[in-house]
Amino acid sequence: MFSSGLDAFVALLSCAAVIPLLSVIYMVLRRGAVNFRPSMLWQLPPAAGMTGGGFGNALLGTLILVVIGALVSVPPGVLTAIFLTEYSRGSRSAQLIRFSAKILSGLPSILAGVFIFGVLVMTTKQYSVIAGGVALGILMLPIVILATEEALLRVPGYLREASLALGANETQTVLYITLPAAGPAILTGVMLAIARAAGETAPIIFTAFTSPYWIRSLREPTASMSVLIYNFATVPYDNLIDMAWSASFILIMVVLVTNIFSHFVVNRFK
Amino acid sequence: MSENAATLSPVTRQNQPSILDANIDRFCYGRKTALRHVSLKIPKNRITAFIGPSGCGKSTTLRCFNRMHPQNRTKLEGQILFDNQNLYDPRIDPRMVRIQIGMVFQQPNPFRISVFDNVAFGLRLNGVRHNIPQRVENALRQAAVWDDVKDRLDEPGTSLSGGQQQRLCIARAIAVEPQVLLMDEPCSALDPISTGKIESLMLELKKRFTIVIVTHNLGQAVRVSDHLAYFFVERDKQSQYGRLMEYGPTEELVQNPKSESLRSYLAGEIG
Numbered sequence: 085m086f087s088s089g090l091d092a093f094v095a096l097l098s099c100a101a102v103i104p105l106l107s108v109i110y111m112v113l114r115r116g117a118v119n120f121r122p123s124m125l126w127q128l129p130p131a132a133g134m135t136g137g138g139f140g141n142a143l144l145g146t147l148i149l150v151v152i153g154a155l156v157s158v159p160p161g162v163l164t165a166i167f168l169t170e171y172s173r174g175s176r177s178a179q180l181i182r183f184s185a186k187i188l189s190g191l192p193s194i195l196a197g198v199f200i201f202g203v204l205v206m207t208t209k210q211y212s213v214i215a216g217g218v219a220l221g222i223l224m225l226p227i228v229i230l231a232t233e234e235a236l237l238r239v240p241g242y243l244r245e246a247s248l249a250l251g252a253n254e255t256q257t258v259l260y261i262t263l264p265a266a267g268p269a270i271l272t273g274v275m276l277a278i279a280r281a282a283g284e285t286a287p288i289i290f291t292a293f294t295s296p297y298w299i300r301s302l303r304e305p306t307a308s309m310s311v312l313i314y315n316f317a318t319v320p321y322d323n324l325i326d327m328a329w330s331a332s333f334i335l336i337m338v339v340l341v342t343n344i345f346s347h348f349v350v351n352r353f354k
Numbered sequence: 355m356s357e358n359a360a361t362l363s364p365v366t367r368q369n370q371p372s373i374l375d376a377n378i379d380r381f382c383y384g385r386k387t388a389l390r391h392v393s394l395k396i397p398k399n400r401i402t403a404f405i406g407p408s409g410c411g412k413s414t415t416l417r418c419f420n421r422m423h424p425q426n427r428t429k430l431e432g433q434i435l436f437d438n439q440n441l442y443d444p445r446i447d448p449r450m451v452r453i454q455i456g457m458v459f460q461q462p463n464p465f466r467i468s469v470f471d472n473v474a475f476g477l478r479l480n481g482v483r484h485n486i487p488q489r490v491e492n493a494l495r496q497a498a499v500w501d502d503v504k505d506r507l508d509e510p511g512t513s514l515s516g517g518q519q520q521r522l523c524i525a526r527a528i529a530v531e532p533q534v535l536l537m538d539e540p541c542s543a544l545d546p547i548s549t550g551k552i553e554s555l556m557l558e559l560k561k562r563f564t565i566v567i568v569t570h571n572l573g574q575a576v577r578v579s580d581h582l583a584y585f586f587v588e589r590d591k592q593s594q595y596g597r598l599m600e601y602g603p604t605e606e607l608v609q610n611p612k613s614e615s616l617r618s619y620l621a622g623e624i625g
Contacts, residue, residue, distance in 0.1 A: 242463040246523070249422060249457040250476035250530065251449045260475070265466055 109336070116333030119326040125334070129296060129312070135323050139331045141298045145213070145306035146282055146335070148299060149292060152217025153224050153281045158274055161228030168229075169236040170258050182233070189226035196222045197287030205291060211305035216292025220284060224277035231273020235266035268350040275346035279339045285310040309335045370397040373534060373564050374419060375435040381418060382429045388414050392598045394583055396534070401556060401565045403575035403604070406585035407624050411596020412568045415585070416536050419566065420455040421448040436534075453480060456527035460539040462519035464511030464526070469494075469503050472511040472522060476530040489529060496562075497525035498555045517548025521555065528563065535559065537567040541574065553578050572620070575604070582607045584616045 123138055130137030164181060172178040200219040205211055239262050247257040263270075293305040294315065309331050316328035372395035381389035389411045396402050404412035417423055418430060421441060425448065433440045441451050453476075464472050473490040482489070490507075494500040499521035503514065511522055520540060527535060537556075541549040556565055556578050569575050575582060584600040584607065600607055600616050611617045618624050 240463075242459060242461050243465060245422065245459060246463045246465065246526075247475075249420065249452055249459075250479060250526065251453040252479050253449060256479060261465060 112329065112332050112336055115326070116329035116331075120330040120333055124327065124330055128298070129307075129316075129327070130323065132319070132321055132324070137323075137327070139307070139309065139312050139327060139334075141295065142307040142309045142312040142331065143334065143338075145292070145295075145299060146309040146338075148213060148302075148306070149216045149220055149288065149308055150278050150282050152214065152302075153220030154274065154278060156218055156221030157224035157228050157277065161225050162232050162270065164229050165232035165236055166258055166263075168233050170254065170262065185226045185229045188222075189230060191223070191226075193223055193284050194286035194290070196220075197290035200287065201290040208303075210303060211291065211293035213292055213299060213302040213304065213306045216288050216306065216308070219287035219291045220281040223284060223287065224281050227277035227280065228273055231276065232266070232270045235269030235273065236262060238269065239265045271346055272350055275342055279342055282339055282342075283310055283335060285314050289314070309338075370400060372396055373398040373436065374566075376415070376418070377432045378415070378418060378430060378434070379432040381414065381431070383414075383423070384427055387593055387595045389418075389596050390588065392585075392596075394598060394601045396564060396566055397581060398564050399560055399562075400580040401560050401567060401578050402581040402583060403579035404566065404568045404583045404585060405570075405572060405575050405619070406596075406599075407587065407619065408570075409594070409596065410585035410587045412583075412585050413538055414596060415598075416538055416566060416568050419534070419536055420457055421451045422457065453530055454532050455534040455536060456530065456532035457536045457538065458520070458523050458527050458540050460542055462516055462523055462543065464514070464519050464522050466510055466512050468508050469511050469514070469522060470507040473526050473529045476526060480530060490525075493525040493529035494522075496528055496559065497521045498551065498558070499525055515548075517544050517551060520544060520548065520552060524552075524555070524559075528559070532563065534564045534566065537565065539568050539570060542570060549574070572622075576608060579604045584611075584613075584619065586613075586615050586619075 121138070123136075124140070125138060125143060126140040127136070127138030128141055129139060164185075168178050168181060196219050200215050200222070204215040204218060208215075243261050243265060244257055247261045248254075252260070288308050288311050292308060292311075294311045295305045295307045297307075299306045313328045313331050313335070316324040316331070319325070374396040376392060376394055376396070378389055378392040380387055381392075392411070392415055394402075404416060406412055414423075418434060419441070423430075430442050433442055435441070436451070436454065439446070465475065467475075470487075470490055473493050474486050477486055477489060491500065494503060499518055502518050503522070506513075511519065514522060520543075524535075524540075541552050544552065553574060556567070559565060567575075567579070581602065582600075582604040583598055585596050586599045587594055588597045599613050600611065607616065608620060611620055615624070
């Protein structure tokens with residue numbers, strides 16, 4: 085009796101937890117997918133009150149921002165994790181670095197934006213794609229470090245031993261054995277970080293700002309999906325509001341496709 | 355525990371030259387003493403088996419022979435001579451030791467790369483460029499696993515059965531042509547048939563290599579080994595550590611154990 089009552093309770097709460105998620109997806113599909121036209125992917129946003137147009141510049145902007153973020157965060161993140169697990173396991177410095185990464189992973193994203201605003205935007209007196217990418221990189225960094233560390237720790241010690249016993253040094257063991265074995269899990273962590281960064285808005289407003297045009301240089305501001313959604317959703321023009329929904333739909337699809345792609349890659353390696 | 359347990363007994367009575375001459379006074383892991391008083395000569399082209407109850411230092415001693423213990427956390431007092439060269443001389447690179455003295459582990463541990471690349475790994479690491487396919491085939495043949503894998507060289511090493519994996523690991527270890535092969539309970543994760551194959555393989559391999567094997571299986575030690583080293587746990591007030599109790603030709607030790615401890619170990623009373 086108690087057991088079945090508990091079961092029902094658990095099932096009820098599980099449904100309650102899924103409802104917000106499903107309703108968001110439902111709303112985005114209903115209002116975003118319906119109005120979506122493929123030409124939105126490569127057209128510029130229309131002037132206020134005009135019809136047609138798209139968010140091609142914002143989609144490209146988000147992709148470039150995320151790529152810069154990955155370039156900025158993945159190499160140091162992976163190297164940091166290698167240092168933590170392979171060279172200084174359990175040492176003082178390792179504990180300090182791990183603690184910092186955990187603190188950084190809880191950093192409110194707007195602070196990353198304000199920080200880069202101070203460091204890159206104020207000094208260059210210019211909103212820029214680079215500043216936006218670096219701000220995203222700061223948010224991705226702790227995710228990459230912690231995911232890579234976890235992945236490396238899961239590589240069984242007996243593989244390292246086998247490599248050392250064959251006369252490999254530590255660097256060769258990391259390069260040829262440990263990293264390849266942890267590769268799929270590291271990739272999953274990177275994809276997770278990218279998915280999070282792609283949806284960030286606050287740090288972008290402070291750094292890459294926005295632009296009605298196509299990207300011409302990494303030293304100039306750029307449009308991005310998240311900021312475009314934020315801007316268009318708050319104007320009184322139906323065309324732009326519809327476009328914000330469609331942009332939301334595409335942003336979700338991009339994140340979804342990224343995840344599916346990474347699962348595919350991971351499974352192939354396994 | 356008898357006091358007159360012989361730690362040093364003549365081994366080379368068949369005039370077989372020794373290849374490893376260990377004199378370990380003390381071996382420490384961090385601040386903890388793990389081993390004391392281990393002195394023995396490993397005869398060339400023979401199989402020497404380390405036996406004894408858990409925690410008696412068999413595997414620790416074995417790993418001293420190829421310097422597998424992490425250098426910064428362990429300390430060895432004494433010396434281990436290999437071809438009259440002290441392995442613990444500060445000028446000796448542990449990697450060079452491991453190339454000369456190969457190791458096979460308890461858990462079959464092939465890399466998640468192809469069968470071929472597993473065996474070629476050590477060769478490539480050591481800069482071998484020529485005849486790699488031939489050397490890989492030779493190693494696999496010597497390890498008696500060629501017939502099982504000759505059509506599956508491109509498949510991952512991890513896709514083989516447990517016994518095949520272990521023989522693959524033996525092939526991987528002997529591909530770099532070491533002089534000594536250390537085997538740390540190589541059959542404890544295997545079924546009896548695979549164990550039998552590895553045992554007859556060892557008898558074949560000793561023609562070319564010197565083998566030192568740690569085993570929990572007394573029957574196996576008696577079946578394959580020429581010499582037997584019996585380790586036991588010594589306890590004093592502060593600590594416990596492993597030490598070598600008896601060492602000698604297998605037959606002699608089994609038929610005529612000197613210490614009470616080995617007698618009860620052979621009788622199956624401790625282990």
